[in-house]
Amino acid sequence: MDYKIKKAGLEDLDTVAGLFNRYRIFYRQPDDYKKCSAFIQERLANKQSHIFLAYVQDEAVGFVQLYELYHYIKLKKQWLLSDLFVHPDHRGKGLSVALIDRSKQWCEETGACGLMLETEKTNDIGNKLYPRCGFVYDGLHNYYYWWK
Structure with missing residues (x-):
């Protein structure tokens, strides 16, 4: 398949926000393009995340978002x-x-030591994909959250 990967900038805000909204819907969150757009705009404008877009022909069909x-x-x-x-x-x-x-x-370009991620235990696709891509399951740690 012919595709290209592009680093997103503010000029890609509408594209990223649309995909990000669909991503959140996948994780059972309400459809809210406006909030997604504001969230992504703040991340990109303040250089708080780095986003790469996958294009097939001239259509953006996927993304990955990284935080330092x-x-x-x-x-x-x-x-x-x-x-x-x-x-x-x-x-x-x-x-x-x-x-x-x-x-x-x-990671190579920025001198980072690697990537970490988490996914839901029920995410069958991700839980099969990540080991195939060289990720190792860390069964030693529990992840806890505190929400305000």
Whole structure:
């Protein structure tokens, strides 16, 4: 399949926001393009995340969003692969792997020690994809959240 991966900027806000809204709907969140657009605009404008878009022909059909973190053992920057989404019509064609590979390349470009991610236990697609892409399941840690 012929595709290209592009680093998103503010000029891509509408495209990213549309895909991000669909991603959130996949995770059972309400359809809210306006809030998604404001959220993505703030991330891009303040350089708080880095987003790569996957294009098939001239249509954006997927994205990955990375946030900067720091690893306490490696004493280096690492990237949180926070969001990965490919439109359902384009799944199974290698685009998720291509976006992950681009994220790995971003680690090289930025001197980061690696990527980390989390996904729901019920995400069968992701839980099969990530080990195939070289990710190792960390069964030693529990992740907890505090929500305000």
